[in-house]
Amino acid sequence: MxxxxxxxxxxxxxxxxxxxxxxxxxxxxxxxxxxxxxxxxxxxxxxQGLIKRMGVIVKHRSLGYQANAMVVWNIPDAEVTTVGQQMSTFPFVNLCYQRPRHPDWPYNLYCMIHGKDRETVLTQLEQLTQTLNLTHIAKTVLFSRRCFKQQGARYRLTHQES
Amino acid sequence: MTELVLTDLHKRLLNDFQRDFPLSERPYQAIAEQLGVSESTVLSALTELSQQQLISRVGPIIRPNHIGVSTLAAIAVPQAELETVANTISRYPEINHNYEREHELNLWFVVIADNNEQLAAVIASIEAETGYPVLQFPLLHDFYIDLGFNLDWQHVG
CATH class of the missing domain: 1.10.10 (Arc Repressor Mutant, subunit A)
Known part of the structure; x- marks a missing residue:
């Protein structure tokens, strides 16, 4: 490691x-x-995959991709890995993570879709939902409004020698 | 600041070099050769893109939770207080992004720390300072294979 x-x-x-x-x-x-x-x-x-990719990291908001939807899904636990893997192959999906549920928050799968406008993003989401047969699955779409802070990961590694 | 008019070089740098950055002594020279321009042209174009906030950096995307720990977190804040609470949270150096989203649970942020104790301390401090409970959504499984962000130039501008 x-x-x-x-x-x-x-x-x-x-x-x-x-x-x-x-x-x-x-x-x-x-x-x-x-x-x-x-x-x-x-x-x-x-x-080893610890670096997922290396190269130019673009700022999609500045480049005109103003609509950013976080879509959260309530996928049966037995299917979440399969669905997550399938979801991540759609070209417009920018992130796809499994996260824990909470009381009053039944969602366990998160994906991110960045697009030029809401309509485009919603059309892509509909395509995703139909293709993966997820029409019966509860989901919520959370579009972003204001960005208060955005920066790359900053690990301080305070316990390391500098 | 005058707005940068994107040249073909800018566009190719933005779209075609998001992954497989050369791991050789002179990586920008290697890119320049692919593009048929000089190394200094590539370096100045990247500097311009960075100054114009069109790229955040040339560098790695590090797999989450391999150095340090992190979690997605959210709080529900009344609209009238949202900006104040958001700014309070953004001031923590451990917060690396912080967005308002359209939901009752309306403020979503990512906390990054060296270890779990530090992460818990930051969450506790935010709860104490804002007076709102913080829900945590740590990553359980990452399904995403990051190949970069494919830019459609009709969308850019």
Whole structure:
């Protein structure tokens, strides 16, 4: 699993790679690691799936994708894994997570759909619902209104040496 | 700030390089070669996109809950108090996003911490400071394979 250098490395690049000719060398300098070790460690983390993807992270709101729906579903527990896997393959689904139910909150599967406008998002949701035969399943659609804060993950790793 | 007019280069950088970022000594040079431009052109275009808030960064999406812990959380706040409560919550450095959503449960945020004790302490502090109970929805299973966000240029602008 992750050793201390991996954790420091991930913490140091979670806000982005430097925009310079040799970004891995620069990160290495900050951490006291050779450039090749930075590259090898990141390649390993990538292969292990701890890095889900690496590249340009776009801000969909600024790019015109203003409608953002979080759809929550009450899927029978025995089916949630299958349905979750199927749901995540739709190109317009941007996240798909199982989460715990609460009293008065029976929903256990969450997916996110980002679109240009509500109509588009609702049409995509209808397509998803029909294709996966989920018309009889209770769900709620929560469109976002204001964004009060949005930033990349910021682990502080306070118990690590800086 | 004048608005950036997106060139073909900007568009390709935005859409085609969301994953498989080169893990080689000069990654921006590798991208430049694919695009038939110079490394410095790629670097300035990415800097422009970043300054214009069209990208948040060039970097990794880290699988949740492998370094540190996190949870989605929500509270129900009367409309009149929403902005004040939202700003109170956003001030915590452990909050990494915070949205109003159309529901009685109307404020949704993600808390990130180094460990469970710190996470619990932040939630308790938010409850004490706002006076509202916080519902927690920690991730149980991640089904999503993140291939990036496919941009349709008719939608952009």
């Amino acid at each position: 992750l050793d201390n250098s991996d954790r420091r490395l991930l913490a140091s690049i979670q806000q982005g790679l430097p925009l310079c000719s040799r970004p891995y060398a620069e990160i290495g300098q900050r951490l006291g690691l050779p450039e090749t070790e930075v590259i090898n460690r990141l390649s390993a983390l990538n292969q």
